[in-house]
Amino acid sequence: MAEEPIILFEHVNKTYKNGTIGLKDINLSIPKGQFLVVVGLSGAGKSTLLRTINRMHGITDGKLYVDGDEISQYKGKALRTLRRQIGMIFQNFNLVNRSSVQKNVLSGRVGYYPAWKSILGLFSKSDRDKAVRSLRRVNMLEKLYARADELSGGQQQRVAIARTLMQDPKIILADEPIASLDPKTTKTVMDTLKSLNQEDEMTVIVNLHSVSLAREYADRIIGLRAGEVVYDQMIENVKEADLNQIYQTEEDS
C-alpha cells in the first residue's frame, strides 16, 4: 500500500461570499516530500487552492485532509496548531517593515507560545539560537539587527523564509514567491525552497507563473483553470505543448 498522502483534497469546492467560484470539485493527493508546482492564468484559483490548505480560506464543501486529519471544520486552538506546522511564503514577503529582522524571524515562532510571552518577547534561548540558524541558512545573518524595510526584495524574501523555518513546518506553501524578484534572486529563493524539500524533506507547494521555472524545479506540475484541475503530470511526463495549453485563454483556442 502506498504511503498516506500528506495533503488530500476530496471533492473540494470553494465559492466566495460574492458568488465567485474559487475552486470546483478538486481531487488531489499530494504525497509527503513532493515539490509541487501549480500553474495557471491569473484568476484560475492558484492562491485560493494554496490558502485552503492552511485554512486562511475556508472551503464550501468537500473534505480536506492534512496529515490524515480532516481540517475543514477546525477552529481555535486546533486551527492554530494546524497553521503553525504549515509555512507560508508570499509574493510581497509580508514582513513588518518597521520591525527588525530578528523580531520578524522570531514572529514565526509565536504559535508555540502563549500570547503574553510572545508579547513580552520572552523567547527561549533555544528559539533565539534557532532564529540565528534560520538566518544563517538563508545567508542573511549579517542583517539580524537591520530593519526589514532596509533590505532589498530578494533579501526580504529570504528573511521571510527564515521566519517560516522557525515554525518547523512539514509543509511550505509559497504563493508566487518570486513574482517581484529579479532573475538572480529568483534562483536563490527557488534553490532555497528546493533544498528545504530535498534536505529537510518538507512538502513544498509553489504557485508560479513561469513555465520554465516550473519545469526546472517541480517533481509534479498541476494546472488550474477557472477553479478546476485541468492538468496533472509528474515532471518526467510533462510536455511543453501541454503547459502552453493551460495558458491559452478561451479566445485563443
Place this chain on the structure above:
Amino acid sequence: MENSQKIPSRSFAQRWHIKPILGTVIMVILLVFSSQMADVNVGMFFANLSQFTDLLVRMSNPTWSYLSIIWQPLYETIQMAILGTTIGTIFAVPFSLLAASNLVHNGIIRNVIRIILDLVRTLPDLLLAAIFVAIFGIGSTAGVVTLAIFSFGMISKLFYEVIETIDMGPIEALESVGARKLTVIWYAVIPQILNQFISYFLYTLEINVRASTVLGYIGAGGIGVFLQRSLNEFNYGATAVIILATLIIVLVIDGISNHLRRILL
C-alpha cells in the same frame, strides 16, 4: 496597425468648471444666510473695536509680581492636560481596534462601537465641564474627566482611521504561523501604527493644553480660574500676565510637540 486613440472630449461640466463654481456660490449663500439666522452683526464687531483697544491699553501694564502666584495653577493646567489625554488614550486604544473594519469583521460590534464614539464626540467639552464641575465641585478633577472624555472621542476616531490604512500583509503572515489575535495585533499592527499614534497623542495634548485654560474659566481647575477671577476684579494687570504666561506655555508645548512629531513621521 492604425492607432485610433484620441484625447477624450471633456463633458460640459468639466469644460466650464461647473462644480467648483457652483460650490463657491452655495458656500457664500449659506454663509450669508446662516449669519442672518444667528443674528451675527459684523458691523458691531468693528463698532466696538474701540472697547477692545481700550482693554488693551489697560492691560498694557502687567503686574509682573503676579507671576509667582499663577505659577502653580499653570503647572496644574499642564498636568490636567497630560492626565486627561493619557486617560482618554488608554480607553481609546481598545475602542479604536474594535472600530477598525480591517480587524473586526463583525459589522454589529463595529457599528455599535462607532455609534458610541460618534455620540461621545458630539458632546461639547464646555457642557461636559459644566456637568462635571457640578458633580465634582470646582477643581481640576472636573477638568481632567472632561479632557479625558474629549480626548477619548477624538483619539479613537483618529486611531481607527490610521489602523484602517495599514498593510494587511503582515497580519496575514502572522495568522498563517498560528498566532492568536492579540499576538497578531502586537506583532503586525502596533509597529505599523505606533508612530502615528504617538503623533496624534501629542496633537491632542496640544489641543488639550489650550482647552484646559478655557475649561478653568468655568471652574474646572487650572489657570482659567485665575483668569476669570482677575477679569471679575478688573485686575487687568494680572489678566495680562496670565494671558502672556499662558501664551508662552502653549507656544512652548506646541513647539516641542511639533518637533517630536516631525521626528516621528
